Each structure stands twice: as structure tokens, then as C-alpha cells.
Amino acid sequence: MPELPEVEVTRLSFADHIAGARILAVEVGKPLRWPLGCEPKSLVGRTVLTVTRRGKYLLLNLDRGLLLLHLGMSGSLQFSDRLPPRGVHDHFELETSCGRLRLRDPRRFGAVVHAETLEAPVARKLLGGLGVEPLEARFEPLRFHQALRGRRASIKQVLLAGDAVVGVGNIYASEALFMAGIRPTQRADRLSKPRVARLHGAIVTVLRRAVALGGSTLRDFSSAEGQSGYFQLDAMVYGREGLPCRVCATPIKSIRQGQRSTFYCPQCQKA
DNA sequence: AGATGTCCCTGGAAGC
DNA sequence: TGCTTCCAGGGACATC
CATH class of the missing domain: 3.20.190.10 (MutM-like, N-terminal)
Known part of the structure; x- marks a missing residue:
């Protein structure tokens, strides 16, 4: 995936x-x-x-x-x-x-x-409909905040939609929202500028880290079947339903949003 | 226009 | 053991 x-x-x-x-x-x-x-x-x-x-x-x-x-x-x-x-x-x-x-x-x-x-x-x-590239300079907190204006859907679903920012799939969406401390169900247009800025930083960090991890395993990657998983990504929440949060030990929750699974920590992501 | 649901496909896991 | 059922996912498309 x-x-x-x-x-x-x-x-x-x-x-x-x-x-x-x-x-x-x-x-x-x-x-x-x-x-x-x-x-x-x-x-x-x-x-x-x-x-x-x-x-x-x-x-x-x-x-x-x-x-x-x-x-x-x-x-x-x-x-x-x-x-x-x-x-x-x-x-x-x-x-x-x-x-x-x-x-x-x-x-x-x-x-x-x-x-x-x-x-x-x-x-x-x-x-044509693709949003800004998250690893390019044009992806910038204020503009990201503007892109979320008028979006009444949940922030998780807006991330997946790919018109505000591209490339964030189901796994990294959960991970970035956890890192930013944002509840995936929160309405996108209800997020304050500082919180959007945190999310912006989390998206960049999560994606960059994954690219770096993948780059470091490039030799294996090119010869493997491509099934090496997410570069052994140490997921904080994804796929960890019921397991203790790595930060606060609260059991990770799993919900469905738009036919997709979402994982979050109810303690670390309160709103 | 934005939001939501449906569909495509098949390997693997889970259930019986 | 062998069957059936369910699920995972990205994104175009239809529908409201």
C-alpha cells in the first residue's frame, strides 16, 4: 500500500x-x-x-x-x-x-x-485536482490553514481527499494526526491556526522520516517483492487497536471514517 | 461545490 | 482440512 x-x-x-x-x-x-x-x-x-x-x-x-x-x-x-x-x-x-x-x-x-x-x-x-506537494516549500502552514477553510468534513477525510495536500494515505494520516495531537474526527475548518501549523509540521516530519527510512533500505527495496511493509515503520497508532499508547498507555481506539479505518489515542488526541 | 457512498480487485486472515 | 466470508486500500465516479 x-x-x-x-x-x-x-x-x-x-x-x-x-x-x-x-x-x-x-x-x-x-x-x-x-x-x-x-x-x-x-x-x-x-x-x-x-x-x-x-x-x-x-x-x-x-x-x-x-x-x-x-x-x-x-x-x-x-x-x-x-x-x-x-x-x-x-x-x-x-x-x-x-x-x-x-x-x-x-x-x-x-x-x-x-x-x-x-x-x-x-x-x-x-x-489536475491534486493538492500541494507536502515535501515542497509551497506546503506552508498558513496556506494549509486556508485550504481547510469551509471544509466541514473531518480532518482525517480531508487529508485523504488529496485536494488540500497530496500523498497522505490512510496510514500516515493517522500517524500525523497523532503526532499533532488532533482527534481525527475534528472538523477541518474548526482547527485553529496553531493546530493546523502543528499538523503541517507533523505531516512533513512523518513523510520525511518514512522517505529516509525507505532510502536507507533502498538496496533491499529494489530487489524485494515490494512487500517489505512500511519500511518497518514504527507506527504509533496505526494497526494498534487495543494496544497501549506508546506515550500515555491508554488503549488505542479504532473507528471507521468513510469506509476507512482510523486509529487514535483518546487521551493524546482529545480534540 | 462539498460531502458521502459505491465500486474496482484479490491475497490473506478469520470463521465455520 | 476445506470451504466461505470479510477485510485492506486509492481514487474516480455517482448521488445527494
Whole structure:
């Protein structure tokens, strides 16, 4: 279940290696979430210039057009010049002059989508509504507070919606709210500026820490099945229902918000 | 326009 | 042991 840190670490694991590579062949397995949007063969001969990221999307910027990759919740990428034969869960593969890029995604929530430019309708549809990048300078407490104005939904759900800030998934949302001492059910527009500032700091800290952890295990990461979990993230609340809070020992609570599980400490996150 | 619910998919865990 | 059921998740889409 890759969130922003996992996607970023994935990007770092192969971006430099694939830059400048020529696409020699394209292989597709079962359909993913959305159609590729072009004839696979039409990608042959193009060159991968750079790999960038927007939210949880990876962008393979080609000399003509681009590929938008999303890992869904069970997707992982491998890039190597020697990969074993494709398995049943390997649904997209680029053979390039520098190695093979393979997307494995058992649950097929992921996607590979071709767009001619960032302004193409399909790219605008997927990327257009995304909020600010949390690890860039434009993510800033006051602006974050403004983005929450008029949002009557719970802060947890607004975080997940991805239009105020991108990349915070279900796990890191719970973790960041715990770090900020904010109850996940609190209405987003009821949070004071200082509390939004705390949340802002918590989001940045949680995501940066996860990227650093992932970066430190990069060697394992690129060769593994991608199932190494959240970089052995030491969760403070996520998945710890009933277990004692690591700060105050109060049992962690689990609730559901918008069909998603949320974890929090009723003592450390009072409002 | 914002909020909420539904759906896609399948491996693994839990229940019988 | 072998079946069925439930759950996890991101995000587009439909509906209110």
C-alpha cells in the first residue's frame, strides 16, 4: 500500500538508472485499473528522459509523451537488467536499453496510462485536482490553514481527499494526526491556526522520516517483492487497536471514517 | 461545490 | 482440512 514515501523511494530506486534509456519492447498482462490509452508498440523507440512524481503518481517523461504510473495498493516496480520470467501478477513491462522496468500488482488497483502531454485530457483528469506537494516549500502552514477553510468534513477525510495536500494515505494520516495531537474526527475548518501549523509540521516530519527510512533500505527495496511493509515503520497508532499508547498507555481506539479505518489515542488526541 | 457512498480487485486472515 | 466470508486500500465516479 504505497503512500507518498513508498512511491518516492521507488522513484529514487530507478530514476537515475532508466534516464536516457530507449524503449525496445512493451509487454502487458491483465488489464489494470485504466487502459493504457495507446498501442503498446507505439512506445517502442521512445526514450525515457526523467522520472518525476506528482502525489502518488510516477511520471515517466518520454522524449514524446509520458507514462503515468500508479501503484494502487499492491503495486511495486522493479528495474533490473536481469529479471526472472514474468509472473501472473506482472502486468506491465518496459524492456529498455538499460534494463527492464516491471510493474507487479496482484490486486490491479494500479495503472499505467499514456498521455501525449501534461495538458492532455487524461493527464488533467488524473493530476489536475491534486493538492500541494507536502515535501515542497509551497506546503506552508498558513496556506494549509486556508485550504481547510469551509471544509466541514473531518480532518482525517480531508487529508485523504488529496485536494488540500497530496500523498497522505490512510496510514500516515493517522500517524500525523497523532503526532499533532488532533482527534481525527475534528472538523477541518474548526482547527485553529496553531493546530493546523502543528499538523503541517507533523505531516512533513512523518513523510520525511518514512522517505529516509525507505532510502536507507533502498538496496533491499529494489530487489524485494515490494512487500517489505512500511519500511518497518514504527507506527504509533496505526494497526494498534487495543494496544497501549506508546506515550500515555491508554488503549488505542479504532473507528471507521468513510469506509476507512482510523486509529487514535483518546487521551493524546482529545480534540 | 462539498460531502458521502459505491465500486474496482484479490491475497490473506478469520470463521465455520 | 476445506470451504466461505470479510477485510485492506486509492481514487474516480455517482448521488445527494
